[in-house]
Structure formats: C-alpha cells, structure tokens
Amino acid sequence: MSSHSPHGQSPLRTVQVLGGGNAGSSAHVRSLTSGLVARGVRVTVCAPAEADRLYDFAGAGAEHVHVPRSSDPGSVAALRAACTDADLVHAHGLHASFRAVLALGGRRTPLVVTWHNRAHAEGARAHLLRLLERRVAKAAAVVLGTTSDLVDRARRTGARDARLAAVGLPAPRHTEGPEDAERPHSKVRAELGAIGRPLLMAVGSLDRHRGYELLLDASHLWCRLDPVPLVVIAGEGPQRAALQRRIEDEELPVRLVGLRDDVPALLAAADLALLPGGGESRSVLAQEALHARVPLVAALAGGIRELVGDAAELVPPDDPRAFAEAVVRLLDDPGRYERLRDAGTRQAATWPTEDETVAQVLSVYDELTQPRPMI
Structure with a gap:
C-alpha cells in the first residue's frame, strides 16, 4: 500500500482513543498503531498512563497522551486538546467512544468507533449503558463491530453505517527474556x-x-x-x-x-x-x-x-x-x-492477519477523509 504522506500533502493524522481497555482492545490498538505508522500515518494514542506502560504505544511510533478513563471534565478537555487538528478520531469500546463524542462536540472531524465487546451492567446502570450506546452509534460516521452480533446491535441502536471489523490477533509481546x-x-x-x-x-x-x-x-x-x-x-x-x-x-x-x-x-x-x-x-x-x-x-x-x-x-x-x-x-x-x-x-488460519486488519481500517479512513471529486 502506498504511503499516506505523498509529496506536497501532509500525512493523515489520526487519534486512537482507548478507555480502561481490556487486553483485546489494547493489543489491537498497539498493533493498529504499528501498522498505521509503517504506512505513513501519524498516530496519537489517548489512553491512561498504565495502558501505555503495558503496551508501549510510543514504542510503536505513536505520540501518547495520558487521558484518564473517567468522563470527568478534565479527561474530556485533555481529549479535546489532543483531537484539535486530527483528520479522524477512532475510539475503541463504549466508554472511550462516549468520551470522544463529548470531546468532539459539534466538530466535523469523522469519528470511527470499534465495539470489541458488549458492555455489561445490571439495573439502572444497564439503562445508562443503552443511552450511551445510542448516543455513540448515532454520532459515529462508521461503527466497526468485532462480531455479527455487535454489528446488528449497532444498527438497532441507530448507527448509520455499521460493518464487521477484521481484527487480527497480534503476535504475543514478551516482556520477559x-x-x-x-x-x-x-x-x-x-x-x-x-x-x-x-x-x-x-x-x-x-x-x-x-x-x-x-x-x-x-x-x-x-x-x-x-x-x-x-x-x-x-x-x-x-x-x-x-x-x-x-x-x-x-x-x-x-x-x-x-x-x-x-x-x-x-x-x-x-x-x-x-x-x-x-x-x-x-x-x-x-x-x-x-x-x-x-x-x-x-x-x-x-x-x-x-x-x-x-x-x-x-x-x-x-x-x-x-x-x-x-x-x-x-x-x-x-x-x-x-x-x-x-x-x-x-x-x-481463516482469521484475518494483522496486515489485513490495518488495511481494512485504512480503507475506512480513506473513505472518510479523501476529498470527493466535484460532479
């Protein structure tokens, strides 16, 4: 695939937003970061400091910005600042996606959301999660679901464009010798x-x-x-x-x-x-x-x-x-x-590779950021 920083054009700048991040979504963002940077894309990862310590996003070529996992005004303000000149924002998981919606406010920056898992809650909290899902699904330009069930759920919740995501399993990163x-x-x-x-x-x-x-x-x-x-x-x-x-x-x-x-x-x-x-x-x-x-x-x-x-x-x-x-x-x-x-x-052997995962995500980014020719 050609580099995304052709002569005379600034490279695509993306912000990846991660919440608490389960192991699957954190490893996915690390893998995605590495693949995007290799293809000439600038990547900023907004995640709690402990996630960066575990997954070393900076080591994959990203700029890391510490954003706490809570939805307090401080974390939303930090996220808003990080997204200021982004061409596209990609949030992973429901809570990170909701913070991204708040941070972007009315901006026209495209928002891509990946739902890795269904959020679990009981009682009144379950009702709150359904409201968050609806707000996120309607705000996102594209919702990527890691299973057909999640894609169907996004559509039912109001997503205008929901697709099945390719998610390759990253190779294990051994921290031991x-x-x-x-x-x-x-x-x-x-x-x-x-x-x-x-x-x-x-x-x-x-x-x-x-x-x-x-x-x-x-x-x-x-x-x-x-x-x-x-x-x-x-x-x-x-x-x-x-x-x-x-x-x-x-x-x-x-x-x-x-x-x-x-x-x-x-x-x-x-x-x-x-x-x-x-x-x-x-x-x-x-x-x-x-x-x-x-x-x-x-x-x-x-x-x-x-x-x-x-x-x-x-x-x-x-x-x-x-x-x-x-x-x-x-x-x-x-x-x-x-x-x-x-x-x-x-x-x-039938599952997508890391390269195929990056290629699919990049094609979604291109769709949302390339200027369309005048008809």
Whole structure:
C-alpha cells in the first residue's frame, strides 16, 4: 500500500482513543498503531498512563497522551486538546467512544468507533449503558463491530453505517527474556503445581460475567477424577476475594495466579483452555488457545461460535454440569483431543492477519477523509 504522506500533502493524522481497555482492545490498538505508522500515518494514542506502560504505544511510533478513563471534565478537555487538528478520531469500546463524542462536540472531524465487546451492567446502570450506546452509534460516521452480533446491535441502536471489523490477533509481546519465552512446558507445569495431573487454563479479569463461579461449581465434579485436574486462572478483578474464599472453604483444585505477562507460555503448557462465561465477543483466550493447538472448552455465549466454528467443545451457558462433563470427556478421549487440535489450527488460519486488519481500517479512513471529486 502506498504511503499516506505523498509529496506536497501532509500525512493523515489520526487519534486512537482507548478507555480502561481490556487486553483485546489494547493489543489491537498497539498493533493498529504499528501498522498505521509503517504506512505513513501519524498516530496519537489517548489512553491512561498504565495502558501505555503495558503496551508501549510510543514504542510503536505513536505520540501518547495520558487521558484518564473517567468522563470527568478534565479527561474530556485533555481529549479535546489532543483531537484539535486530527483528520479522524477512532475510539475503541463504549466508554472511550462516549468520551470522544463529548470531546468532539459539534466538530466535523469523522469519528470511527470499534465495539470489541458488549458492555455489561445490571439495573439502572444497564439503562445508562443503552443511552450511551445510542448516543455513540448515532454520532459515529462508521461503527466497526468485532462480531455479527455487535454489528446488528449497532444498527438497532441507530448507527448509520455499521460493518464487521477484521481484527487480527497480534503476535504475543514478551516482556520477559527469550530464555523465559522458551521455558519448557514441564518447567511451567512444575511452577504451577501441575506435575502428573491435567492442567486446565483460564485467563481474564475476575469479573462476574466471566463465569468463574460456574468454573468453581464445575471443578467439584472432576474432584473425583484420578489424578485430579488443576485449574489455573490468570487475571485480577473485583471477584478475587470471593473466589479465593470459595476455593479455600470448599477445598477446590483451583489456583488464582493474578496478572501474568507470560500467558502464552502458560497456555502452551496447558492440556485444555477454559472459557466458562460470555465476557468477550472476540475472546483473546480462544484465539491464543487455537493458535497454540490447545483444545478449548467454552460456554456457547457471545460471539464464540462465529469465532471458533467447530474447532472447540461448546456447551450450554450457565450449566456447570455440562461444562464439567465436556472437560472429562475430552481428557478421556485422545482421538477427539487430537481432532480438536487440528481443527483449531485450520480455524485459526481463516482469521484475518494483522496486515489485513490495518488495511481494512485504512480503507475506512480513506473513505472518510479523501476529498470527493466535484460532479
């Protein structure tokens, strides 16, 4: 693709807006930034300072502007200043998109919004989220949804142009040294306490909608196996204390290991990957598991069927017995286990690459910023 800074023309200037940012959307913005900068686009990433520390947007060639995740007037003013001479603003996630709408006010700067996941809330807060969704969908020039469900939701909510987004899984960025990245599986399993027993891996923030309560319920049912599988959950969040209390009180074979920067190594050492809830529309864990040839057991929720096809063991949501039985069946059936590994490799090959993702986004930017010829 040709550079976006041809002779005599200033390069396209984009602002990427990220809120708290889950792992998927943060990694996507990092990957997008790198690809856009390589194609001659100027990129400013507006995100909390901790997101820049984790994802090093400046290292990808962007200017980073610290914008807190709250919608207070200070963060909106900081965002407004950063967007002053932008040709286009691209916001990721509902809350970041709403801040971008406030910051742009009545300006004619095109706004592109990517919805990576459906926002979760209950009670009065759920009503507020629906209002935010409507405001954002109507203000955006284009809404990109990472699953068909999200695209349909954007259309129902009032988007004038909603499209399915290509979202390539960025290659893992190891913060540890290469010798750590290549740790043998046996060493990883020993560190986790999974020698001579199956290792089952779950990854994601410890929030209610992730389904970890269901996972603890399911783990009761495989306690009678010999050897007893060990479940390891990598992530942090508000449910940490409640989950830990249950694990101790009920003597469950589950370990919470907190936030880890070596998730690809943990996953590669696992026998199965577990996705018990519908927390993500385009699950990063599901993608990493299939890439790593680790069979996946997942609740049939969100966009999981669209993402993995027949390359995973999908079970009804909110059914701990069905989830537990699917795990046991897979551990007991080496033929099915190998078929799922092969199916995962084939399915992963159908997903868009990082280059294809950048190319699609850039074509949307071109549509919205190129001057149209006079008729």
